[in-house]
Amino acid sequence: MNISIISFTDRGRQLSRRIARSLPDAQVTQYARAEGFTPFESIRAFAQRAMAQDDAIIFVGAAGIAVRAVAPYVRGKDVDPAVVVIDENGKFVISLLSGHIGGANRLTETLGQALGAIPVITTATDGRGVFAVDDWAVQHGCVVGNTGCIKHISGALLRGETVGLQCDFPISGALPDGITTEEVPENGIQISIFEREHTPFVHTLQLVPRIVHVGVGCRRNTPPEKLENWIERLLRDMQLDLRAVASVASIDLKADEPAVLQLAQAWHVPAQFFTAQELEQVSGDFTVSDFVRRTTGTDNVCQRAAARASGEGRCLLPKTAHDGMTVSIYCEDWRAAF
Numbered sequence: 404m405n406i407s408i409i410s411f412t413d414r415g416r417q418l419s420r421r422i423a424r425s426l427p428d429a430q431v432t433q434y435a436r437a438e439g440f441t442p443f444e445s446i447r448a449f450a451q452r453a454m455a456q457d458d459a460i461i462f463v464g465a466a467g468i469a470v471r472a473v474a475p476y477v478r479g480k481d482v483d484p485a486v487v488v489i490d491e492n493g494k495f496v497i498s499l500l501s502g503h504i505g506g507a508n509r510l511t512e513t514l515g516q517a518l519g520a521i522p523v524i525t526t527a528t529d530g531r532g533v534f535a536v537d538d539w540a541v542q543h544g545c546v547v548g549n550t551g552c553i554k555h556i557s558g559a560l561l562r563g564e565t566v567g568l569q570c571d572f573p574i575s576g577a578l579p580d581g582i583t584t585e586e587v588p589e590n591g592i593q594i595s596i597f598e599r600e601h602t603p604f605v606h607t608l609q610l611v612p613r614i615v616h617v618g619v620g621c622r623r624n625t626p627p628e629k630l631e632n633w634i635e636r637l638l639r640d641m642q643l644d645l646r647a648v649a650s651v652a653s654i655d656l657k658a659d660e661p662a663v664l665q666l667a668q669a670w671h672v673p674a675q676f677f678t679a680q681e682l683e684q685v686s687g688d689f690t691v692s693d694f695v696r697r698t699t700g701t702d703n704v705c706q707r708a709a710a711r712a713s714g715e716g717r718c719l720l721p722k723t724a725h726d727g728m729t730v731s732i733y734c735e736d737w738r739a740a741f
Contacts, residue, residue, distance in 0.1 A: 548609030567591030618709025
């Protein structure tokens with residue numbers, strides 16, 4: 404997680420150091436016009452860069468400075484980073500922007516505890532103890548497919564209305580107050596990795612778990628666009644939501660293969676590479692190829708790689724070959740935990 408902290412006074416810089424020490428798992432850059440800090444040309448330039456590149460921004464100073472700095476660069480709750488403000492005395496930590504999906508509320512609570520400060524969270528669902536669906540989605544690795552529908556779900560819950568839930572996966576734990584799987588009210592949540600022609604509710608918030616792993620193999624120097632176009636066509640035929648893809652997987656012999664690397668880059672997911680020995684240890688019923696074994700050291704690359712990446716989950720597409728390319732698709736064993 405990349406976090407930028409900006410401070411403007413001596414006291415603010417002292418607090419900035421305390422904040423950085425409280426975030427040992429993050430990549431923190433401290434900005435200030437003083438020795439030992441990363442300099443910045445202007446607050447506007449800082450905000451423009453940080454809003455585009457960082458996961459979170461912490462302003463140590465007045466809330467008004469932060470508001471004016473980030474306002475021109477706000478794009479939407481599904482893409483904006485968390486923005487948090489802390490007064491230079493360290494008394495209050497304020498979640499300013501992207502509280503749920505961006506994680507500003509969680510960061511505010513973390514910093515409040517670390518600094519002994521009062522966390523200030525103004526989102527209505529948090530203030531009234533109502534289920535925050537977008538926060539739940541982030542914590543459980545789901546993409547929010549249509550963020551504009553969040554207001555319908557949260558609004559219904561805040562009014563005391565029932566919200567429906569249609570889920571393609573097992574559900575564990577007690578459903579939050581106001582959520583039901585037994586009714587079909589006007590507002591509801593759909594959890595699926597598939598694209599649906601029809602939605603079950605008038606206002607349907609789509610949550611897409613990122614749990615699909617695409618195993619690939621190809622001839623050396625296969626054109627990247629050829630591999631990408633073919634696999635995306637298969638995904639469309641399966642009605643599989645591309646946003647559900649969590650990784651592209653293959654054998655380590657393909658770690659420098661442009662087509663495989665560019666496929667992962669195009670989908671903004673990591674590429675995972677396994678040794679032949681690691682792939683051989685995967686259990687399952689795989690299509691065996693003596694040629695592939697002689698070439699790579701294992702009898703099947705794409706399907707074993709997808710199975711390994713998914714934690715030996717469920718096969719959605721066994722080994723499928725076309726013009727020197729192979730693909731297999733697996734899905735993790737996932738459940739909606741409440």
